[in-house]
Amino acid sequence: MDATHRYTAPDAVARYRGRALLAGADFLVAGVVLAYTLGSYAGYGGFVQVFRSYLVGFFFCTGIAVGSLAWLSLGHMTGGAWALTSRRLFEAATRTLPFCLVLFIPVVVSLFVHEGGRSLYEWTDAARVAGDEALKHKQPYLNIPFFVVRGVIYFAAWFFLANLLNRWSAEQDTTGDPRLRRKMQDISGVVILVVGLTATFAAFDWGMSLEPHWFSTIYGLIVLSGWGLSALAFVITVATFLRHHEPMNDAYQPLHFHDWGKLLLTLVMLYAYFAFSQFLITWAGNLPEEIPFYLRRLHGGWQAVGLAIILFHFALPFALLLSRQRKREPSRLRRVAILMLFMRVFDLVFFFAPSVHAGGEAEFGARDLLTNFVPMFSMALGVGGIWLWYYFGQLQTRPLLPLGAPELEEAIAAAAEHH
């Protein structure tokens, strides 16, 4: 390795940064307009639908940031070349957390938006809560001030821990102090613990409480593994992009992609395992509080969405990622990673959209596919584009590899294969 090489972000990042912002803004505007029009037309409240669609984008981007924090600490704990070479990409994603807090503001606003008896979160509607024993019972937890306070606490915890890891990692670049490695490793156990707990409750708050009568003990794990999956697929995509440009074309080795591909396969399986556990146990129990969640999602055309998730969120990537060759070739691995990012949004739509009728109104139908998928994808691209602009900005601020890490040279050497 050239000792003076700084591994700064290529100019392409700056170029794509601007494009991401522009595309993001376009999609965001289109998403707002589409959500409002289609939402009003479908009769679930234009503004409410704007916020519901926005939630998909917020949840997706924040998920990448929080998932990256988990990967970052996992990497510090286990060590290995895959962790070193992806560290800066994950770190940059964790530095978007303050931006995600800004993205959280519209979610807070949504708590106050009621339109013709409809709200994004049913429990924010005082009239509904008053007439519903279960919602009254949950009020000590599901109420606006506590929801906001909890949200701020999650972000504060994530930001605090991400900041420590980022600071020490930057310090390592300049000083090369070997004790920093130990410090990062020691704090990582705590990070995993805190992220596990906060992300679980964030999932309960932002996702599960969209259908406030429904509950599932595994929901936190489903969301957590989904966030981990999005973060990994995102970082793989970024790495395959950077690989086309100086200076990273020499740094990333097939071995790194191979390891990331293996981790991606693991996460694909883990997510399917959690999601299937929830489905099988709910379906077999068939209890009135639990089964409506799947009844809403297995009728009126939505069963096709569920089937598509089984096929393209699990079966196809599983089959593709079994191939050793595909994992080692960045251009082929990238296609799987992009598929996973797409399917993550797809899956979020499946999870969030049917909450429109959580109040128990008319059944969800095929028409609702269009009125949900179109604005939600547009909004995910919109929020995602703007988030990407911020992410690329963060990526430019530091070397793309942890220069002070003593194992770096060995990790990026075109090493002899060890298996």
Place this chain on the structure above:
Amino acid sequence: MERFDDPYDDTRIHVTPAVIEPGHTFDSVTDKISALVLRKRTPLGWWVGLAASFVLTNMMLGTIIYLVFTGIGIWGNNQPVGWAFDIINFVWWIGIGHAGTLISAILLLLRQQWRTSINRFAEAMTLFAVACAGLFPLLHTGRPWLAYWLFPYPNTMGIQPQFRSPLMWDVFAVSTYATVSALFWYTGLVPDLATLRDRARSKFGRVVFGMMSLGWRGSARHWARYEVVYLLLAGISTPLVLSVHTIVSFDFAIGIIPGWHTPIFPPYFVAGAIYAGFAMVLTLIIPLRKFYGLEDFITDRHLRNAGKVMLATGLLVAYGYMSEAFIAWYSANKYEQFMMLNRFVGPYAFYYWSLITCNVIVPQLIWIRRVRHSHVMLFVVAMFVNVGMWLERFIIIPISLHRDFLPSSWGMYAPTIFDFTMFFGTIGFFFFLMFLFIRFLPVISIFEMRTMVPEAQIKEEA
């Protein structure tokens, strides 16, 4: 070769992690491990241990005879608690087996070299634990001689097993698990059995080890095929680590009893199984390495890593408890809430809080470096976890059953003396098999340990 993963070594990053103490050669490794089997004099302590476990084994056999002649009414389970010690012990033993499979299969695929000296031992533990586990549902059928009815075979009765029942899936899961574990273990043993054959001094030893080693000559072709088979078996075993305990959890979660029916059960059971398994690994290897002087092969690093795995899986289990408790309240379902309240302050509250102490509070000590490095402390924590994981199944199974939806059908559960003789009998049986294994087969994989010594690393320098 792993280079980055010794957390206690900040400067010398190119040093091979201490999975074997320095100074060993191919010969010394072979001598030391095979001597445990081939030596003439058997240590007195071994005889004492074997005798004690043999007594307990006979207690189990006596219980089984009495049970078969009398019926399962000799146990304490009855309405409303139809499942108790039999299923608790089944789940407990099956769980313990999981660490063996994780160590031998998953850690192999993850290229974790520290697994090498403990895999043989852990796999044996898996087999013996599965044997103990299998006894319980078999006897709980009441007529174990008709247990083959559980299999779907063409029969004149015109009936088939209920394929929608997870109990049925359990039959397939556990029998697959037992088969694959046995194959994996034996395949790994073959090269070492040949070593013993070549080194045995008695004719009897040469003949027996010769037959068991299946004609192994150690030729390059043998090794090439061996490597492929071993890797394939590892691949087949890997999903079993997840699937077996997932299906065990379905035994409960598919039902609609509060305390049983909850979607987090599959991952929570799997984590609990690995947790219990690593606790049992530590319980066994800490004394073993001491009494047999195996400190060179089973190093501090092994114990530390096993401790860390125990801590991590223990935290997952704690997460399960937290999620269950929170959702019980959040569900606004009075049966769910009552179930949780009954655990907290009901007649068996003492056991619930003991469970929390053993499984959640005490293991947090492993965060402390000094505890991780102290063998005595690790052993003590592991014992707490052994007890805690048994209590966990006790809390889930009888405590959820004893007070169900209808107060008029409530009841209390108490085990009988035969529940205990059966349970402790299987512990004796487990140790009986363990003692025989330690005496007659190499407890550490000789040929894999040979790859750990510096002589084997020469190609790195070339």
